[in-house]
Amino acid sequence: MKQFAALYDAIDATTATSEKVAALVAYFRIANPADAAWAVSFLVGRRPKRLVKAPDLRLWAAEAADIPAWLFEESYAQAGDLAEAISLLVPEPAATTDESLAWWVEQRLLPLATMEPIEQRTALRAAWSELGGTARFLFNKLITGGFRVGVAEGLVVRALSQASGVPVDTIAHRLMGQWEPSGAWYEQLVHAHTSDADWSKPYPFFLAYPLEAAPESLGEVRDWQCEWKWDGIRCQLVRRNGRTMLWSRGEELLAGRFPEVEAVAEWLPDGTVLDGEMLAWRDGQPLPFSELQRRINRKTVGKALLADVPCHMLVYDCLEVRGNDIRSEPLRARRTQAEHIVGALPSGGSMGLSPIVDARTWADVTEARDAARERQSEGLMLKRLESPYGVGRKVGDWWKWKVNPMTVDAVLVYAQAGHGRRAGLYTDYTFAIWDGTTLVPFAKAYSGLTDAEIRDVDRFVRANTLEKFGPVRTVKPELVFELAFEGIQRSTRHKSGLAVRFPRMARWRKDKPAAEADTVETVRALLPA
CATH class of the missing domain: 1.10.3260.10 (DNA ligase, ATP-dependent, N-terminal domain)
Structure with missing residues (x-):
């Protein structure tokens, strides 16, 4: 110890x-x-x-x-x-x-x-x-259950590789899937023999970096594959030894949660591994992520839920063909393999190819991104056609270009002290919007402010507390913040009747009085048609 x-x-x-x-x-x-x-x-x-x-x-x-x-x-x-x-x-x-x-x-x-x-x-x-x-x-x-330390998994993999002499990609693959810590397991993890991957294991996922520069900075558009960025669960489907294993990016085995997809997988050739996105799906279109959550949290799915929230896997990539690892081949070749494999499946099933966006210029790419929300998409993925399927997040080959977030101006109404390095400061906030003459709670947010702004808000909270409920402080409704978020939907669980995804503070609106914050009516206008 x-x-x-x-x-x-x-x-x-x-x-x-x-x-x-x-x-x-x-x-x-x-x-x-x-x-x-x-x-x-x-x-x-x-x-x-x-x-x-x-x-x-x-x-x-x-x-x-x-x-x-x-x-x-x-x-x-x-x-x-x-x-x-x-x-x-x-x-x-x-x-x-x-x-x-x-x-x-x-x-x-x-x-x-x-x-x-x-x-x-x-x-x-x-x-x-x-x-x-x-x-x-x-x-x-x-x-x-709160253990954390300041190292990413990639650094642990690199250190294990240096300590053992086993290649980084091999260590990363051995760490995928389900395993129990033991001395025997560790000895196998760092063993020099490198062709021993468990048949059920997925490959380490390849991840994209956010694109912050103009897309033109990537060079010629013809060198890139443009796809929709879907809002679902990234997963790998492993078909080996006559069995199907569905793995989430978080390395959780999804056995039994998506039986309609597992049924289609029975038609796949043995020795196939596909990378894709699991989506709630109806009439050829994705449903909101909140619908998919109803399936995620169920280890067994009843007939009623299967009918109410059907799911579909959109395939991005092919990583293994007839038992051969093809991750080192260029994306254009892997995509061709994915097209052959998925194209041979019976029609009308719960698996298909994620469509490629037809874009011949960067202006076409930009236009597609602007229309992403209409397709229930978060934006675009830009993948270099000559790129291998790597391990983890690497700069240069795969980029995600998300649509700009939605924004709402809301009033700070509750504050609670933070934890860890933010202990002793009020950093966890609840914001409200107007419903007539009443402020109704709308969203909670914890990130987006600078350290200096956090200290300023903390001083305001301490000087303007109206009521105390345990650790929560009700404050004078004076401070207005612009909140950014990725999606919005109706909700019976929230007083405003609305729920948003990934809310955070975009800026402190010191120029705006509380009376000019957004209303329930203006925010409802952001709901998808």
């Missing part, structure tokens, strides 16, 4: 990518396989869910710190992070143990999930009496 804590401190102490990778490489070279396995799991984001109820955790921490519950709550509010508050308030132990990360996870952490509350209390008090400093902080983070 102390080695893992030292690694966390080393990563946390620098912003330099090379230094983060060096720290990871050094750790993987000395850690035993079981420790390294759990470290990889946590570093790539596969942390356990919350194992202990937060109210119980706060109560037991207050007892261990020998302070009143109210004082712990006030301290927690100031720290903004439960794991940190516990680490700071519970006295350091007289001596600490030298048990490994794997021991702490397997013997102390995971058993908490099946314990009764009284057993959890005893186990936690014992753990806090044996762990100190960063090790205790990390243990607390894992208990709360």
Whole structure:
């Protein structure tokens, strides 16, 4: 555990990518396989869910710190992070143990999930009496399900490659899909033999960068393939050994959730892997993402939901043909393979090709982007025709050019303190729009302001609080902000009758009084026809 804590401190102490990778490489070279396995799991984001109820955790921490519950709550509010508050308030132990990360996870952490509350209390008090400093902080983070560290998965993959000598693409592929951390698993992960991929695994997804320059900066339009950017679930369909596996980009196995697509996949040749987008679909058109969410959250889908929200996979790319990995071939060749494979499927099924936008000039591309919302699309994808299918996000070959966001001017009405580095500052905001003479809550937003603006809003909140409801402050309705968002739909769950996707603050409208903020009627005009 102390080695893992030292690694966390080393990563946390620098912003330099090379230094983060060096720290990871050094750790993987000395850690035993079981420790390294759990470290990889946590570093790539596969942390356990919350194992202990937060109210119980706060109560037991207050007892261990020998302070009143109210004082712990006030301290927690100031720290903004439960794991940190516990680490700071519970006295350091007289001596600490030298048990490994794997021991702490397997013997102390995971058993908490099946314990009764009284057993959890005893186990936690014992753990806090044996762990100190960063090790205790990390243990607390894992208990709360809030473990994060400042490294992207790509850096972890690079470090594993450098430590083991196994190619980066091989490490990335081995990390895909479902696996359980163990010493044996880690030894296989870094083994020199490179032709051992599990038949069910997808390939690492290739991702696009946002296009911020003019499209003309990409060169000749004839060198690019232009596609619609759909608002669904990016997925890979793996057809091997007579079985079908559907994987989301988040490496979740979607077995049974899209049976209409799995049924069509039965017609695919064995040894086929397709990359595409899962969409809620009716009458040849995508439905709003909110409809797809009704399917995502169901592990089994009844007949009524299948009929109400039919789904369809639009194929972008072909990654494997007859068991041969063709990712290194240019996009134009892979697209031809996808056309042959999908074109041979029975008509009327729940799978098709994502259409290519016919654009012979950059002006045509721009015109298509401007019309994207009419096709229920988020914008365009621009892919170099000679590009291989890479791993992760790489600059140069694939770009996403989204439509400009919708915007609304709304009034700040509620504020709540943030967490982590924003602890102690009011950074989580609720905004309202006018419904006649009444302001009705419309959206919440947390991002978009500079640090200086956050401090200014924080001072306003403290000086203009009207009411307090726990951590929430009602403020004078004076500040107006322009909110940007990607989509809008009707909602019975929101007082305004509207719900938006990915709201964020585009700018502080210091030039506009609250009375001139948008109304429910003007915002409804943004709803798709």
